[in-house]
Amino acid sequence: MSLLSVRNINKAYDKTPILKNVSLDIYKGEVITIIGQSGSGKTTLLRCLNLLAEPDDGHIYFLNNDITNPHTDINKMRMQMGMVFQSFNLFSNLSVIENCMLALTEVLKMDKQQAEERAVKYLTKVGMQNFIHKSPQTLSGGQQQRVAIARALCMEPQLMLFDEPTSALDPLLVDEVLGVIKDLAKEGMTMVIVTHEMSFAYEISNRIIFMDEGEIVEEGSPSQLFKNSTNPKTRKFIDNFLKKQIIL
Amino acid sequence: MELPDQSEFLKTIIYLFITYYKIILYGLGVTILLSVVGTIGGFVLALGLTQQRVIHIDKKREKRFKRILKQTLKSLGNGYVTLFRGTPMIVQAMIIYYGIATLDIFSWWNPLTAGLIIVTVNTTAYISEVLRGGLQAVPIGQMEASRSLGLTHNQAMRKVVWPQAIKNSLPGIGNEFVVNLKDTAVLSVISVVDLFYAVKQSASATYRTIEAFVIAAIVYLIITYISSKFVNYLQKRVGTAKVVKA
Helix, strand or coil, rough: CCCCEEEEEEEEEEEEEEEEEEEEEEEECCCEEEEEEECCCCHHHHHHHHHCCCCCEEEEEEEEEEEECCCCCCCHHHHEEECCCCCCCCCCCCCHHHHHHHHHHHCCCCCHHHHHHHHHHHHHHHHCCHHCCCCCCCCHHHHHHHHHHHHHCCCCCCCCEEEECCCCCCCCHHHHHHHHHHHHCCCCCEEECCCCCCCHHHHCCCCEEECCCCCEEEEHHHHHHHHHHCCCCHHHHHHHHHHHHHHH | CCCCCCCCCCHHHHHHHHHHHHHHHEEEEEEEEHHHHHHHHHHHHHHHHHHHHHCCCCCCCHHHHHHHHHHHHHHHHHHHHHHHHHHCHHHHHHHHHHHHHHHCCCCCCCCHHHHHHHHHHHHHHHHHHHHHHHHHHCCCCHHHHHHCCCCCCCHHHHHHHHHHHHHHHHHHHHHHHHHHHHHHHHHHCCCCCHHHHHHHHHHHCCCCCHHHHHHHHHHHHHHHHHHHHHHHHHHHHHCCCCCCCC
16 A cells, blocks of 8 residues: 555646646655656655645545545645755744744644654754754754754654755755765655755665656666666666766 | 024024923923834734735635635735825824714814824834735745644744744834834824924914924934934844845
């Protein structure tokens, strides 16, 4: 039984189709990366999974609930799906620990002490335990993103969604964030990651999804896509990436 | 002390101030009262008004009746702002003061009470625009991150978006206070004994109009200068003042 399944969703912005009849299954413990050019719809697909973007039609089932049904309590579903954004989106009016505690006290109705303990636990996990009373603005991009990951982990979600988690980072800061994500993968966290970091995708994924023009062109194991793909679109995208690697 | 000769400009100013300082200081007190009450009252009311104007309507999940109700509230809120920003406060003062005085239903209705209410409802409209700008300046990602954690729209507004919007709005709200110090002068039209009205009385008693209003100008300048400095200080304290360092 899949943890999350997407059935035939379509999505258009101002009549420009972004997603065309996309279907996808995500099973517990899987690490899935979505790759593809800018504008291929990968971020929109990810945002549809927790309904930050609403599909025009089709269905999305999460833990056997149809989240596209207006009667489903979407907040209950989102509680169990963490999301990490490209631009971190830490709450700038709150300190690091308050960022992590907010949903615990507001959504899970934990008492303050319990929430604090859990926040410290996850901030320690991402190596940010020495910054708990800092304001997010005083942190580096890599530190902010690690706090954002801790904030999502605090809800102890069933699934983590990453929307280009390293795209806004200085090259030197990318590894500290990817390191945290790799650790999560080792622990068996189910994750869907939109990324432009090809070697990271190759290394971490159980399955890679290649998207182009709003469609899933091909999906398979990293070696299937990177080495044995016969699809011309996939080949072109991968070759382009490999060429760059050689130049370097 | 005698009223100095026409040619004695400075002496006349000193004379007028010494002779009329009680009513001038009283008028100053009323001007400050109007501005403080108007700005604080306006801010509190504007919070509600602005929330009503930006109310979130979920087309897919809310019942039709609820959506229409919300849309009506929204339009009423926008209408309020258009009305009070689109007409001069002096005109609002005439209509509200004489309108209610004519009805003759409130025995406590007097110019000062009317003035306090008029400046408050007027400032509400202006501060609501300031707050709306402050809300728009909060990045959309703040709301998205809140919602992704399972917070409801209202929880996200209350805990994340509004606190940032209010902070963004502090310079504009401080500015409203300074504007109110000066603009409440128009309330003299309904005989509110503010600084302007007090000075006008001393002018008409002595026929030394220019000298009297130079006093008014000086006093207005002093209080607006002090309050601008105070507003700047507050902004630095809460960190909304962006200091550009070369």
